Amino acid sequence: MNYSIIGSGKIGSALARHFARNEIPVAIANTRGPQSLAALAKEPGNTVVPQTLQDALQADCIILAVPFGSLHSVASARPDWKGKLVIDTTNAFGVPLEVLGDSPSSSLVARTFPGSRVVKAFNHLPAALLASDPAAHGGRRVVFVSSDDATASETVAALAGQLGFAPIELGKFADGGALLNVRGATLGSLLLQNLVQVGEVAA
Ligand SMILES: NC(=O)c1ccc[n+]([C@@H]2O[C@H](COP(=O)([O-])OP(=O)(O)OC[C@H]3O[C@@H](n4cnc5c(N)ncnc54)[C@H](OP(=O)(O)O)[C@@H]3O)[C@@H](O)[C@H]2O)c1
Numbered sequence: 750m751n752y753s754i755i756g757s758g759k760i761g762s763a764l765a766r767h768f769a770r771n772e773i774p775v776a777i778a779n780t781r782g783p784q785s786l787a788a789l790a791k792e793p794g795n796t797v798v799p800q801t802l803q804d805a806l807q808a809d810c811i812i813l814a815v816p817f818g819s820l821h822s823v824a825s826a827r828p829d830w831k832g833k834l835v836i837d838t839t840n841a842f843g844v845p846l847e848v849l850g851d852s853p854s855s856s857l858v859a860r861t862f863p864g865s866r867v868v869k870a871f872n873h874l875p876a877a878l879l880a881s882d883p884a885a886h887g888g889r890r891v892v893f894v895s896s897d898d899a900t901a902s903e904t905v906a907a908l909a910g911q912l913g914f915a916p917i918e919l920g921k922f923a924d925g926g927a928l929l930n931v932r933g934a935t936l937g938s939l940l941l942q943n944l945v946q947v948g949e950v951a952a
Pocket residue numbers: 755756757758759760761778779780781782802813814815816817819822823838839840841842871872873874875876877
């Protein structure tokens with residue numbers, strides 16, 4: 750599977766650096782074009798590859814690290830999202846309730862990228878903490894993963910593990926995923942929780 754990150758701001762560059770540290774190739778794109786991404790291309794290993802948005806949207810797995818309000822613009826840059834695995838890092842801060850409707854924000858993202866398999870992940874930590882070494886306090890920093898597609902959730906959990914995190918799958922957007930959801934002034938109770946998994950518990 751190949752990967753791209755759309756957005757090179759705080760979250761996009763934090764994730765790009767984790768790909769670089771783990772020598773996993775990843776493309777990255779923003780609105781300003783590949784020349785604006787020269788610093789990330791110099792990360793050790795040269796695995797971070799600046800691309801145009803159009804080229805980055807060819808990847809099998811596309812990580813959305815753009816403001817919630819930019820999602821429609823990204824979605825409209827491809828005629829078809831069928832078969833794509835989309836990782837939603839967005840939080841719907843400031844998004845009016847009439848835009849969200851009754852759904853968790855990732856359900857709205859899934860409707861915005863029809864045909865794709867959407868997984869919410871990497872959204873619950875402040876960017877500086879997400880950027881820091883996931884090996885912390887004798888364990889690995891937890892990232893939460895939720896999706897209405899169990900296989901896609903498993904795939905993204907495996908990626909989070911490859912990047913050095915301890916993934917915890919929460920299930921569907923409207924079930925466990927609600928703990929990661931932002932809706933108006935209501936924050937899911939796992940948002941901003943800095944958890945570290947220490948060791949494995951035998952079953
Ligand atoms: N910051 C946090 O602590 C934090 C924590 C958890 C989750 N999040 C979520 O993560 C997402 C990104 O946040 P951020 O703080 O990384 O934002 P940011 O620093 O403002 O960066 C946003 C990036 O998105 C790019 N972008 C915007 N519209 C685009 C489009 N149509 N096509 C391609 N690229 C586009 C921008 O491109 P240019 O560089 O060319 O302007 C920029 O690189 C947000 O949805 C936010 O809710 C943020």
